[in-house]
Amino acid sequence: MKTQILLIAMISLSFQALTATKKCDCTEIVQSADCKGGCTWSSADSSCAAKTVDCATLTSQPTCDSESTCAWSDTTSKCAAFTACADYTVTTAEHCYYKNDTCIPGTAGADGKTPCKTGSVTCSSFTNASDCNGKSPSDTTMCWFKAGACTQFDISKCSAITDQDICSLFCKWNSTGTGSCAALTCGDRTTAETCKTVSSDDSSSVNICTFNTSTTKCEDAVDVSALTSSNCFDQTSGYYYWDGSVCSECSGSSSNGYILAFIGFIGMVMF
Numbered sequence: 001m002k003t004q005i006l007l008i009a010m011i012s013l014s015f016q017a018l019t020a021t022k023k024c025d026c027t028e029i030v031q032s033a034d035c036k037g038g039c040t041w042s043s044a045d046s047s048c049a050a051k052t053v054d055c056a057t058l059t060s061q062p063t064c065d066s067e068s069t070c071a072w073s074d075t076t077s078k079c080a081a082f083t084a085c086a087d088y089t090v091t092t093a094e095h096c097y098y099k100n101d102t103c104i105p106g107t108a109g110a111d112g113k114t115p116c117k118t119g120s121v122t123c124s125s126f127t128n129a130s131d132c133n134g135k136s137p138s139d140t141t142m143c144w145f146k147a148g149a150c151t152q153f154d155i156s157k158c159s160a161i162t163d164q165d166i167c168s169l170f171c172k173w174n175s176t177g178t179g180s181c182a183a184l185t186c187g188d189r190t191t192a193e194t195c196k197t198v199s200s201d202d203s204s205s206v207n208i209c210t211f212n213t214s215t216t217k218c219e220d221a222v223d224v225s226a227l228t229s230s231n232c233f234d235q236t237s238g239y240y241y242w243d244g245s246v247c248s249e250c251s252g253s254s255s256n257g258y259i260l261a262f263i264g265f266i267g268m269v270m271f
């Protein structure tokens with residue numbers, strides 16, 4: 001029994017890296033400075049809640065379609081909550097993909113307009129990089145233009161990625177031998193500003209990092225005791241929040257994997 005406890009204590013000492021699996025839900029955040037991103041602060045009752053979007057206030061196709069719950073109608077030139085793919089007929093076929101993840105273009109009519117329909121993305125249907133890159137046939141796959149063709153890649157985890165360009169967006173390419181892709185480690189973060197967190201291989205958790213000012217190296221954090229009300233949330237990428245007295249682990253929603261990060265990244269590049 002005693003040796004077992006000693007063994008467990010030794011094992012836990014050798015795995016000092018601090019991991020977290022959940023970002024905060026808006027409602028568990030207690031100070032306004034941490035209430036950001038998809039959350040909004042109400043000063044009336046000092047509470048944080050998920051942002052709600054009023055589609056009707058969005059007056060252009062790009063701002064409307066970039067909100068996941070809203071969709072622009074070319075027919076009425078108005079923004080409203082997304083209804084069904086078949087309710088949209090667009091002047092640019094590509095815009096069908098913007099209405100909802102479940103929509104694809106149908107066959108263009110004699111007037112040149114394209115009715116949208118429900119369906120799934122097929123990478124091989126795209127003939128150039130701008131239409132191809134970043135489209136996602138499923139939660140774990142992405143299309144990428146490579147050697148003249150739009151190809152489907154598995155991006156469920158860093159170690160499954162076979163393409164150096166895709167790997168290098170969020171993971172780390174190891175060029176030894178035929179090459180392989182792996183998750184970043186805290187040590188790969190080279191500045192104090194970027195030394196916050198790194199995602200695990202399948203992006204289901206993060207390691208919390210800390211910047212060692214004497215060695216100027218980014219290392220695995222052992223705990224968050226040095227974090228304060230002003231840096232707890234940001235230094236942990238929103239996996240911890242300031243609860244009024246200590247930096248406390250979030251119990252909210254779990255991380256959504258690399259696909260959202262990739263899509264977010266592609267979105268930033270496109271718009």
Ligand SMILES: *[C@@H]1O[C@H](CO)[C@@H](O)[C@H](O)[C@H]1NC(C)=O
Nearest residue numbers: 082083084085099100101102
């Ligand atoms: C819109 O897409 C989401 C997935 O992103 C899906 O869960 C939802 O059912 C779709 N809405 C409709 C009405 O098809």
Ligand SMILES: *[C@@H]1O[C@H](CO)[C@@H](O)[C@H](O)[C@H]1NC(C)=O
Nearest residue numbers: 093126127128129130131132
């Ligand atoms: C990509 O291909 C589509 C379909 O052939 C075409 O409509 C579009 O103009 C092309 N885009 C670029 C940037 O070449």
Ligand SMILES: *[C@@H]1O[C@H](CO)[C@@H](O)[C@H](O)[C@H]1NC(C)=O
Nearest residue numbers: 173174175176177179180182
């Ligand atoms: C790179 O890959 C090689 C061969 O698979 C492996 O031996 C090596 O440890 C890897 N390097 C790093 C830094 O992970």
Ligand SMILES: *[C@@H]1O[C@H](CO)[C@@H](O)[C@H](O)[C@H]1NC(C)=O
Nearest residue numbers: 210211212213214215216219
């Ligand atoms: C910084 O790194 C040095 C050398 O590895 C170590 O002795 C020291 O404890 C580290 N400082 C902190 C604050 O972790």
